[in-house]
Amino acid sequence: MQRIGFIVFPGYQVMSFALVSVFEFANIVAGRPVYDLRLLSEDGGPTRTSIGIQVETTRFDDTAYDTLIVGGGTEIEPMTPGLIQFVRQGLGRYRRIAATCTGAFVLAEADLLDGRRATTHWFHARALQAQYPKVKMEEDRIFIADGPVWTSAGMTAGIDLALALVEQDLGQELARAVARKLVVYHRRAGGQSQFSALLELEPKSDRIQNALAFAKRNLQTSLSVKDLADAARLSPRQFSRAFHAETGQSPAKAIENLRVEAARLMMEQSRHPIDVVAEQTGFADRDRMRRAFLRAFGQPPQVIRRNARAEALAG
Structure with missing residues (x-):
């Protein structure tokens, strides 16, 4: 079973939980527990989301994860040294590290995007590029995989990223079945523009x-x-x-x-x-x-x- 860790923090954008549902439904479609889903935060315990709902989280520790995913907020939330250290050390410990929306700022602060292609919500893309000039920003992509590091645009683009991760793990047909269960198009291509x-x-x-x-x-x-x-x-x-x-x-x-x-x-x-x-x-x-x-x-x-x-x- 693959353990997926989702990092949340105060102000975490609640729409990002749609990404969690992709892995939940992958388990349902597969008919077996392929993914072990865990919500993580630096201090553990209840963590308040962007709309005030609190979710229970597990404190950062030495648990091994297959994939670590950093969620995004409606704003660029403050990044603590503990959060950055936990994410930074994950590159050598976990198979994949991903971020949706403004979570890309966490990866950039942890130096995981240096020299890598990356994207984020179009509204924040130029700010990220200015703050972290070593990042190869592609500001209108849906999602990008550069080696073991994945980033996506904001809002519903996290679903596309998660479907791509499931497709990589379990194949195209199962990922399509998950998309049908979620009543979404089978994932948009990562290179597709955020704009129409x-x-x-x-x-x-x-x-x-x-x-x-x-x-x-x-x-x-x-x-x-x-x-x-x-x-x-x-x-x-x-x-x-x-x-x-x-x-x-x-x-x-x-x-x-x-x-x-x-x-x-x-x-x-x-x-x-x-x-x-x-x-x-x-x-x-x-x-x-x-x-x-x-x-x-x-x-x-x-x-x-x-x-x-x-x-x-x-x-």
């Missing part, structure tokens, strides 16, 4: 939403303003004004973001040549797609693909 181009635009009217839905279905075409205006049943001038008023972007910029998002997924999840990806997502050529990737991610498509493959091998 459509959600970021937040169009308010049905007409602009219809135009964007049309665009997403037809990215491989040229998608002129007239095409989008026709889908919205507006004149090109009316459409351009309404689009910018509702989204804060020009139609051209929004379409580029949709193309980049689709191209990135293809780069990460397929073996199509770059020229094919550029063609199928509506970029005129690979050079134009490369420039768009650099604007959006600061990295060319080849690096995005290489990182995704490295992450798959690590998982």
